[in-house]
């Protein structure tokens with residue numbers, strides 16, 4: 001009895017190039033190239049997915065998310081959240097990624113005894129600073145982490161600065177524009193009348 005295909009699946013057939021490699025090398029080469037294109041596409045989709053994932057921990061606010069990062073860090077880290085109210089979602093997300101990468105760098109390179117994370121507002125927007133008391137000498141030309149952060153913060157019209165003199169620790173500072181928290185509205189604007197004082 002002749003062999004018959006069992007089904008008509010259109011999925012990428014990873015074994016196809018190998019099957020035809022001896023009998024028909026040209027077809028095998030084309031099949032291998034298709035498989036490689038499909039795999040590259042899948043990888044890119046996975047990367048996009050990973051970039052877009054919103055850390056669930058941010059649902060409880062940036063302060064809680066940063067505390068979670070600090071708790072996970074192997075270098076004792078304190079968080080000081082001095083910004084009143086929530087920051088806009090994209091700013092909180094960027095602040096989270098800046099802190100995550102900066103603390104990963106502290107663990108990997110700083111040989112620090114402590115680190116701090118500080119979030120505050122100034123006249124222009126939100127400022128996030130991650131500082132350590134380690135060896136310093138951070139250099140964004142040696143990796144892609146700090147440059148990636150600069151791109152992410154830059155996309156929000158913000159700036160990323162790194163101060164890292166040798167032997168004197170490192171400060172990673174991101175500043176991102178964001179509106180001031182809304183002032184409480186006067187009672188009149190909410191439709192109430194002011195009760196005259198006796």
Ligand SMILES: Nc1ncnc2c1ncn2[C@@H]1O[C@H](COP(=O)(O)OP(=O)(O)OP(=O)(O)O)[C@@H](O)[C@H]1O
Pocket residue numbers: 105106109110132134135136137138139140141142143144145146147170
């Ligand atoms: N807190 C730090 N203390 C001392 N050195 C640092 C610190 N942060 C970064 N560095 C140095 O700066 C370099 C660049 O850091 P960056 O995060 O850009 O890249 P990376 O960590 O080497 O690689 P990647 O982040 O792409 O995995 C590091 O390789 C390290 O030598």
Ligand SMILES: [Mg+2]
Pocket residue numbers: 101104105143144145146
């Ligand atoms: Mg890094």
